[in-house]
Amino acid sequence: MRFSKYFEFLRSLSTSSQRLRFNRRYVTVSEIAQQFYCEEKLRLSIIEGKVETEATVLGTLIHENLLRGEELSLEELLRRIESGYRVVASLPLVGIIDEIPIVGIPDAIVFINGIASIVIELKTSNKWLDTVFKTEYVQAQTYAYLLHELNIASKNLIVSIAKLKRDPEYVKSKRLEILKEILKILDQVSITPIIIHKKDLTIHCMPFDESIIHDIKWALAFWKMERELQPTSSLSRCLSCEYRHICSLCNVRKV
Numbered sequence: 001m002r003f004s005k006y007f008e009f010l011r012s013l014s015t016s017s018q019r020l021r022f023n024r025r026y027v028t029v030s031e032i033a034q035q036f037y038c039e040e041k042l043r044l045s046i047i048e049g050k051v052e053t054e055a056t057v058l059g060t061l062i063h064e065n066l067l068r069g070e071e072l073s074l075e076e077l078l079r080r081i082e083s084g085y086r087v088v089a090s091l092p093l094v095g096i097i098d099e100i101p102i103v104g105i106p107d108a109i110v111f112i113n114g115i116a117s118i119v120i121e122l123k124t125s126n127k128w129l130d131t132v133f134k135t136e137y138v139q140a141q142t143y144a145y146l147l148h149e150l151n152i153a154s155k156n157l158i159v160s161i162a163k164l165k166r167d168p169e170y171v172k173s174k175r176l177e178i179l180k181e182i183l184k185i186l187d188q189v190s191i192t193p194i195i196i197h198k199k200d201l202t203i204h205c206m207p208f209d210e211s212i213i214h215d216i217k218w219a220l221a222f223w224k225m226e227r228e229l230q231p232t233s234s235l236s237r238c239l240s241c242e243y244r245h246i247c248s249l250c251n252v253r254k255v
């Protein structure tokens, strides 16, 4: 059965006795990605709770409206994927790397003939549509890594980061239109890397990068407490950080 490893990892997740930093038993893909922005910010978000900003609220709203589809049980979804039809789905991925359980839910995975052909991560931004940040790269490539570890990825898996203008209009009017647009473009993509520009939307397509495992292992060393936390030294990151007023490591000079 194609998903046998998937269920094996799911079982080991529920029985894991791992004790990691912050007394956690597993790490999420988005936490691994956030470590490449600033590990102190990640620590504060865990200790103090997430701070909602206009950008995060709008980003969540766009995600929920743009990507909401039919809800199925996991069994039914896997049955449809295995049936061989093209299925676009968001489902939790699991894996074990360096004995640490990793979990994460990519925004969309396109399955063709029962295997993942494209993994899509949607990001919203006011102006950085043409730039893929390290955090975004690590997140999308880590999903691709998990798909390969689960033996459900095509050897030509396309990793796609779709960057959409953070505009409230997209919440109401453009839901299916944008997702269809992304899929239509990706259908025609066979060579990667490639960048496709549309109005208020840039789609970055790239091949799977096996070397992402080095970044993942660097991130996991923090969770295993094998190294100290590494805060950013970037002034611009601190300037746009919602925790800067309580952060003792902030690079912005306080007056």
Ligand code: SF4
Binding pocket: 038, 039, 040, 041, 042, 044, 231, 232, 237, 238, 239, 241, 242, 243, 244, 247, 248, 249, 250, 251
């Ligand atoms: S203010 Fe700077 S150092 Fe402090 S958490 Fe934010 S990004 Fe990190």
